[in-house]
Amino acid sequence: MLKDLSLYIHIPFCKQKCYYCDFLSFSNEEDTVSIYFDALNREINNTPNTKDEYLVKTIFIGGGTPTYVHFKYIIKVIETIKNNFSVDPEAEISIESNPGTCNIDSLYAYKNIGINRLSIGLQCWQNNLLKNIGRIHTHEEFVNSYINAKQVGFTNINIDLIFGLPNQSISHWMETLYEVCKLEPTHLSCYSLKLEEGTVLYKSNLSNQFTIDEELDRHMYYYSIEYLNNSGYYQYEISNFAKPNMECNHNLVYWELKPYIGLGLGAHSYFEGYRYSNEENIKQYIHKIQNGDTINTAKMLLSVEDMKAEFIFLGLRKIHGIYDKFYRRMFNSSFFDDYEKEINQLVKEDYIIITDGNLKLSKKGLDFANFVFMSFLND
Structure with a gap:
């Protein structure tokens, strides 16, 4: 398939x-x-x-x-x-x-x-x-x-x-x-x-x-x-x-951390675990392709920790939020365990809501979404 x-x-x-x-x-x-x-x-x-x-x-x-x-x-x-x-x-x-x-x-x-x-x-x-x-x-x-x-x-x-x-x-x-x-x-x-x-x-x-x-x-x-x-x-x-x-x-x-390939000037990709982007200078982009040179200017293999964080802060953009069952399916662990400290603090401050294995932004969280997202990027 x-x-x-x-x-x-x-x-x-x-x-x-x-x-x-x-x-x-x-x-x-x-x-x-x-x-x-x-x-x-x-x-x-x-x-x-x-x-x-x-x-x-x-x-x-x-x-x-x-x-x-x-x-x-x-x-x-x-x-x-x-x-x-x-x-x-x-x-x-x-x-x-x-x-x-x-x-x-x-x-x-x-x-x-x-x-x-x-x-x-x-x-x-x-x-x-x-x-x-x-x-x-x-x-x-x-x-x-x-x-x-x-x-x-x-x-x-x-x-x-x-x-x-x-x-x-x-x-x-x-x-x-x-x-x-x-x-x-x-x-x-x-x-x-x-x-x-x-x-x-x-x-x-x-x-x-x-x-x-x-x-x-x-x-x-x-x-x-x-x-x-x-x-x-x-x-x-x-x-x-x-x-x-x-x-x-x-x-x-x-928002669901699925694979995509970006084509063209400055386009970004997430494919087979890598994030990478294309040349942003249009003359250099054209020149490199004409000469058979690589146009990728940045390529990074995401660690499991990177993927977990991205799953959460990208998924929280969705109003219904994210589900632990899907996180478990991808990472064989629970985000309630992996981010216990961050989640507890955000719940305490009324930025996120937990319901039956689901995590989503509160009304206050919508206003401070970037703060919430950054909480999952900080060690």
């Missing part, structure tokens, strides 16, 4: 860098697109053969904005993957997009090659707020993109949203959720704004052009949970909400 495998494909190009974004992506690199995809397809062709052992169950094409490049490049990548991997005919294949970067023709092309899940970046509803964070679209263009996707036949659509933005009020956030839910997407990702070093918003915050209101941020978060639950979306991870049975299977792979 073939083991499950997932693939992540990184497309680093976008029309304009958003003011909050620190992802490995570039604008104004159109001249590099063709040569990058030649290198990417060569990397896929050179990946060690897994056909006899693994079946690809999910593929996620991220970036950047993958739909910014011509759809012919995406088609070729999918074809190359199918030639080199055993891909489940029912595999979840996702692609990230932004409003205005794909039309009816490209949407049909994606669907015909087997892409069956679309993730659209909206972030917020108000056009003035969108402009303030460097988005290239209006909410009207978002609605048009969404309607086009539905017309083409996409039935599994995620919408990305961000709360805690500069000058965003609770009424702005309420309106965003109301308008988006009217469209009835199958999935919503609601992220709290993170000020990443080097971004435009980070520099604006440093110069006191705006400040983060932590109390308002938490108000928005808990409003999201209540409103979306009442609208038919259940929260299955800290930032993710889905209609019944419409969770993102690819993201669950990360």
